[in-house]
Amino acid sequence: MSVRDRLHRRLMDELTAGGALRSKEWRAAAEAVPRHEFLRGGFFRRVPGGSSRAAWRPVEENASEWLAGCYTDESLVTQIAGTIRPEDVRGEILREPTSSSTLPSLVLRMLEEARIEPGMNVLEIGTGTGYSTALLCTRLGDGSVTSVEYDQDVAARAHQALAAFGAHPTLVSGDGLHGHPDNAPYDRIISTCGVRTVPAEWVRQTRPGGQILVPLAGWLGAGELVRLTVQEDGTASGPVLAGGVHFMLARPQLPPVLGLLPDLSGGKERGALVGANVLDDWVTRFVAQFAVPAAQRLRLSTDGRDEHVLIDVESESWAALHEGDGHWTVRQGGPVALWDAVEEGLGRWRAAGVPGLERATVRVTPESQSITWPPTTTPAPPAP
Structure with missing residues (x-):
């Protein structure tokens, strides 16, 4: 067994033991997709310590730590400041990450939580490196997968990596917040970027009874996975899958500059x-x-x-x-x-007894987005 195969197998075992991989079907798909093939060109690692702003150093493909890094359960930054790739940097850079390969445990947890099955038509928002897209193609077949990437350079690299892997889904370069109506209706929409508000287009492009799995985040800096089921009346609602997640926000939903x-x-x-x-x-x-x-x-x-x-x-x-x-x-x-x-x-949250987020329901309509809890008889604790 090669070094790469040993690293891959060890990661699969870790993800299974940790509960990210719960089904034999998704384990088989994960075993078939080599993550390193979607990290060609290297990635960035955060420099420990230093200033209050995060510094990043490139780990290029020929570096000794590159292959091992590809098979660790961590998110790996692949683009900084919208254009900068690992091969563009010597030393360190103090800019904000703009694209990454999400840690495999979270990618696979999301695929499991989305309850995706063969025969479903799936729209992925945020192709990124193409790794999660390849997992979907392996499980469902290329014809059942549409993936939209906002950044044209990121999209081009993902297209190249997916083609080299042998996957040929429908790949779209554009604003994923508009979905992709050409291939609708979808049984599942899964977003690999955070959104502040769930776009009405996603709800319209999902068939009644279909589901949307999305990291719902906000400008106060907290995010959670939410699984919404689309209703006949054009609304969607569903539970918060509590646990806390941090995804880069969809670029059109980034907060405005505060200015003066x-x-x-x-x-x-x-x-x-x-x-x-x-x-x-x-x-x-x-x-x-x-x-x-x-x-x-x-x-x-x-x-x-x-x-x-x-x-x-x-x-x-x-x-x-x-x-x-x-x-x-x-x-x-x-x-x-x-x-x-x-x-x-x-x-309102306190009146419900300060329940955990796992008891919350998010509801999305064309006009609003809200969170509610079931009533409780437990007295609310005093205000902080």
Whole structure:
């Protein structure tokens, strides 16, 4: 057995033991797809320590650690700043990643959670390296798989890797938020990028009874997998598959640049029912995002006092909170009272007894996106 085969087999065993691979069918597909073939050209590894901004160093294909890295259960960055590839860099680079190969355990968990079966017509949003696309083709056949990639350079590389592997699905270069109506209706849509709001086009292009598996994320920085079932009335709803996931957001849904901050000294001030520190918790942030989906969060030091700020660039609304003597105060400006909305959304969650996200249901309509919980008789804990 070659070194590559041993590394591949070890990874498959780890994923099976860890529960990412639960069915023999997806294990067979994963065993048939060599991940390293979709990482030709190398990848970036994060440099430990250093400044507050992440630094990345290239691991090229001829490096001794490249093959072993391909068969570790970790996400591997393949593009930085929208254009920069590993072969373009010598040394380190301080820019943001824009494309990656998601860790295999999460890729396979998503394929298992999507409940995909042979005979289904599947749309994948975010081709990336093509690795997950190859898994779908191996299980379903090329004719049942359509994959859309936003970045033309990433799409071209994926096309080359898939062709070399022997897979020839329908590959589309364009904005995946519009889906691909030419091959609709789909039995399953699976997104490998995070979205802030589920596009209405995805719901329309999924047959009633079909499902959409998507990492639902937001500009407050928390994301979870959600499995939505499309209804006859054009809505979709389903459970949160709790566990916390972090995906790069679809590029058209990236947050706008904050630019010049509004004057935070004005606005209306009151005592806050909950403090900004509640947003330090991942689950709380995920819930809050439904109340203020266009808000971004930052922390400022003003006159020697720390302030926690939410800003909605689109509506020009803001909320600034600070703590003093054990109490929180909020000032709000603009047409939308952002912290009022946060308190109301978290209040509904508390009224339900602060249930775990695994009990939550997300509902998507053409006009809105909401999260609800079943009623409970358990008293809610006191506010933080």
